[in-house]
Amino acid sequence: GAGVSQSPRYKVAKRGQDVALRCDPISGHVSLFWYQQALGQGPEFLTYFQNEAQLDKSGLPSDRFFAERPEGSVSTLKIQRTQQEDSAVYLCASNLAGTGAYEQYFGPGTRLTVT
Amino acid sequence: GESVGLHLPTLSVQEGDNSIINCAYSNSASDYFIWYKQESGKGPQFIIDIRSNMDKRQGQRVTVLLNKTVKHLSLQIAATQPGDSAVYFCAEDYGQNFVFGPGTRLSVLP
Numbered sequence: 001g002a003g004v005s006q007s008p009r010y011k012v013a014k015r016g017q018d019v020a021l022r023c024d025p026i027s028g029h030v031s032l033f034w035y036q037q038a039l040g041q042g043p044e045f046l047t048y049f050q051n052e053a054q055l056d057k058s059g060l061p062s063d064r065f066f067a068e069r070p071e072g073s074v075s076t077l078k079i080q081r082t083q084q085e086d087s088a089v090y091l092c093a094s095n096l097a098g099t100g101a102y103e104q105y106f107g108p109g110t111r112l113t114v115t
Numbered sequence: 116g117e118s119v120g121l122h123l124p125t126l127s128v129q130e131g132d133n134s135i136i137n138c139a140y141s142n143s144a145s146d147y148f149i150w151y152k153q154e155s156g157k158g159p160q161f162i163i164d165i166r167s168n169m170d171k172r173q174g175q176r177v178t179v180l181l182n183k184t185v186k187h188l189s190l191q192i193a194a195t196q197p198g199d200s201a202v203y204f205c206a207e208d209y210g211q212n213f214v215f216g217p218g219t220r221l222s223v224l225p
Contacts, residue, residue, distance in 0.1 A: 004158070033212060040123055042204050042215030043159065056211050091158050103149060104213065106158030 002026070004107035006092050012113045013082045021077045021110045025094030032075050033104060034067055035091040043091050049075060082114045123202060125220040134192040138205035138216045143186060147208035150179060150190045152201045153218075159204060162190070197223050 005024045013019050025032050031050050035043035036059075045059040051072035060067070064083075069075040079086055089111050093104035128134045140148070146167045151159035165172045165179045165188075172179050178191040188205050200223045206213040 040218075042206075042218050045209075045212040045214070048211050059212075093158075102147075103161050103164060106151075106160070108156070108158050 004092055004094055004105050006090075006107040006110050008110060009108065010111050010113075012115060015084060015114055016081055018078065018080045019082055019112060021079075021090050021112070023075045023077070023092030023094075023107060025073065025075070025092070026096075026105055027073075029094035029096050029105075031095045031097065031104075032069055033093045034075070034077050035093065036061075037089040037091055037109070039088075046077070046090075079112075082112075084114050087112055087114045123218050123220045125222055127222045127224055128195050129224050130197060131194055134190075134195045134199070134221060136190045136192075136203050136219045136221065138188040138190075138219075140186050140188060140205065140207040140216070141214070142207055142209060143183070145207040145209065148179070148181065148188055149206045149213065150177075150188075151204045151206060151215075152199075153204065154201045162203075192221075195221075195223050197225070199223055 004026055007022045011019055033048050034046040036046055037043040047060055047067045048056040049069040052069050064080045066078045089109040091106055091109045093106045095102050095104045149164045150162040152162050153159045163174045163177050163179050165181050170181050176193045180189045192199055200221055202218045202220050204218045205216045
């Protein structure tokens with residue numbers, strides 16, 4: 001079946017622009033996670049949804065980052081007034097269970113480059 | 116999380132040899148651990164998992180060992196193949212999300 005998909009795969013933004021990154025989780029998956037992965041590093045947690053409820057946003061680096069999942073399926077990560085330090089791969093993951101303690105299925109990521 | 120910048124630890128092994136990749140985790144209360152493989156341009160791919168009530172779990176060509184006393188995980192890959200070349204991350208359950216280790220690059224030599 002279809003895995004987690006993300007779009008766009010690549011995004012170049014000029015500093016100060018707003019961007020929106022989309023994640024389509026596996027159908028029926030309750031939990032959805034966003035991670036940020038800088039070059040040469042492991043993914044770092046940003047935020048977590050259970051259905052449409054955002055249960056943890058402790059990893060969002062600033063108030064310029066905003067995520068939503070209004071109908072409990074597709075999620076969008078929005079970054080306002082992008083800065084160069086926002087350049088990274090943004091990964092989305094989902095799992096079937098209502099907690100994080102199960103295998104997470106990752107999408108291919110969106111590589112954001114801020115110039 | 117930890118950061119090693121652009122210079123990931125690298126393990127080079129000959130094709131056909133066994134590989135052992137190590138990881139130290141930080142939270143003694145973590146109940147669940149996963150090893151992920153990440154190839155260039157792709158998202159992390161699940162390899163094998165283990166819960167804290169076990170100290171060893173085997174899959175196809177892979178074995179994960181958990182030592183809770185010293186908070187250490189290892190991934191053993193038997194008969195390493197060129198397709199195993201990738202970056203490997205351990206991840207520990209941290210409540211609602213996972214915390215990833217810094218990663219190890221596995222390079223398989225012909």
